[in-house]
Amino acid sequence: MDEFLTVALSFPTLPYSIVLAFAVLYWLLAAFGVVDDGITHDGLDLHLGDDGLHGISGMFARLGLGGAPVMLVIALLAFFGWTVTYFVHLFLLQSLPTPVRWLAGSATAVLALLPAVPLSVVVLRPIRRLLLRLRPVPQASLLGRVGVVASPQVTATVGHANVDDGGAGLILQVRSQDGSVLARGDRVVLLDYLADHNHYLVVRENAHPALSIQDSLIAGDKEIHR
Numbered sequence: 001m002d003e004f005l006t007v008a009l010s011f012p013t014l015p016y017s018i019v020l021a022f023a024v025l026y027w028l029l030a031a032f033g034v035v036d037d038g039i040t041h042d043g044l045d046l047h048l049g050d051d052g053l054h055g056i057s058g059m060f061a062r063l064g065l066g067g068a069p070v071m072l073v074i075a076l077l078a079f080f081g082w083t084v085t086y087f088v089h090l091f092l093l094q095s096l097p098t099p100v101r102w103l104a105g106s107a108t109a110v111l112a113l114l115p116a117v118p119l120s121v122v123v124l125r126p127i128r129r130l131l132l133r134l135r136p137v138p139q140a141s142l143l144g145r146v147g148v149v150a151s152p153q154v155t156a157t158v159g160h161a162n163v164d165d166g167g168a169g170l171i172l173q174v175r176s177q178d179g180s181v182l183a184r185g186d187r188v189v190l191l192d193y194l195a196d197h198n199h200y201l202v203v204r205e206n207a208h209p210a211l212s213i214q215d216s217l218i219a220g221d222k223e224i225h226r
Contacts, residue, residue, distance in 0.1 A: 145189070148187055
């Protein structure tokens, strides 16, 4: 046990140990609902901003690691990278002089990603198929409907709204299309549905008077025929 901790908590295994521990902690929190597990999203909100998140997702997609939550991909890469560096460190690097061990360890830490990427791709194949089945079916029929903001606000990154579907009503994830901030109680129009992110793009109702008039006419027609 002492030897395991010594290898796992020293260079070059230590960086992978830290990333792997963070990933395991993240998924434990996701299992208890503390954080979003990202199952219905193409990537996860890592608080990197849109450019940072899309950059990571795009890089993973080019490596064949797309179509899965970013944190899941990071966890797999960290696990396989950790496995490679651990055994190389255990059987080869420990006996080397310190300067040589640091140089060889640096090369090992980088080169460990070479087998980690294809191994992660293999593991992700069945997981990706499962995630595709779990994704919600796009509800294009709701486009043009008017909803009411139910969250404290709707921005380009967060918010939800209530939409009358003729039944019990729907609570939908919505995002402001034009970047404006919408307050609770504002009426909005559903303009587009982004299936990859499972949310609708909306604008304030009075920003599209033609849609507002159409919605009012439909509502009035329903009242007449009751």
